[in-house]
Amino acid sequence: MKNSMSLQFSALSQNESFARVTVAAFVAQLDPTMDELTEIKTVVSEAVTNAIIHGYESDPGGTVYVDVTLEDNVVELIIKDEGVGIENIDEAKQPLFTTKPEMERSGMGFTIMENFMDEMKIISHKGEGTIVTLKKHVTNSKAICN
Numbered sequence: 001m002k003n004s005m006s007l008q009f010s011a012l013s014q015n016e017s018f019a020r021v022t023v024a025a026f027v028a029q030l031d032p033t034m035d036e037l038t039e040i041k042t043v044v045s046e047a048v049t050n051a052i053i054h055g056y057e058s059d060p061g062g063t064v065y066v067d068v069t070l071e072d073n074v075v076e077l078i079i080k081d082e083g084v085g086i087e088n089i090d091e092a093k094q095p096l097f098t099t100k101p102e103m104e105r106s107g108m109g110f111t112i113m114e115n116f117m118d119e120m121k122i123i124s125h126k127g128e129g130t131i132v133t134l135k136k137h138v139t140n141s142k143a144i145c146n
Contacts, residue, residue: 003029004069011052011062011081019048019066026068027075032138039116040075040136046109047079047132055083055130077134086124 005026009015023044024037032040048064056062065080114120117134124130 002069002071004067006068007066008063011056011060011064011083013049013052015064016045016048016052019064020044023066023068023077027070027138030070030073030075030138031140032075036136036138040077043113043116043134044077044079046112047077047134050109050132051079051081051083051130054086055081057084073138073140075136075138078131079134080129080131082129085126085128086122086130087126 005022007019007022009018020041024041027037027040044066048066051064055064062081062083065078067076067078067080069076110120110122113132113134117136119133119135121133122130123133
């Protein structure tokens with residue numbers, strides 16, 4: 001059975017924890033392992049932070065959209081902004097690449113997302129925003145214990 005949830009919130013850094021906790025609470029119904037839940041929370045933090053800091057760099061009044069779908073033990077996350085877009089996605093995916101070195105950004109966001117999830121797709125258009133789609137198959141932790 002397919003189950004979905006959508007969030008939208010102001011592109012403010014204090015809302016990143018709201019997104020992380022809300023997504024984790026929703027995903028918990030699949031009964032993932034603690035490691036899987038931690039990885040999902042981490043990628044939500046990374047994707048939402050990217051949308052806020054990079055997507056809306058010149059317009060802090062933007063909106064971040066998070067859609068979560070659960071189906072057959074697969075979590076699909078779609079994090080979207082309508083910000084400035086990514087000029088070069090391949091370059092942005094390189095470990096340690098950052099456009100904000102003055103903010104002490106590590107440049108590991110996409111690398112972390114790619115390593116913690118089974119699939120990652122990025123669509124971005126200059127001046128129109130970015131959509132990051134992430135998928136992860138979770139193991140039912142009750143099945144592990146039995």
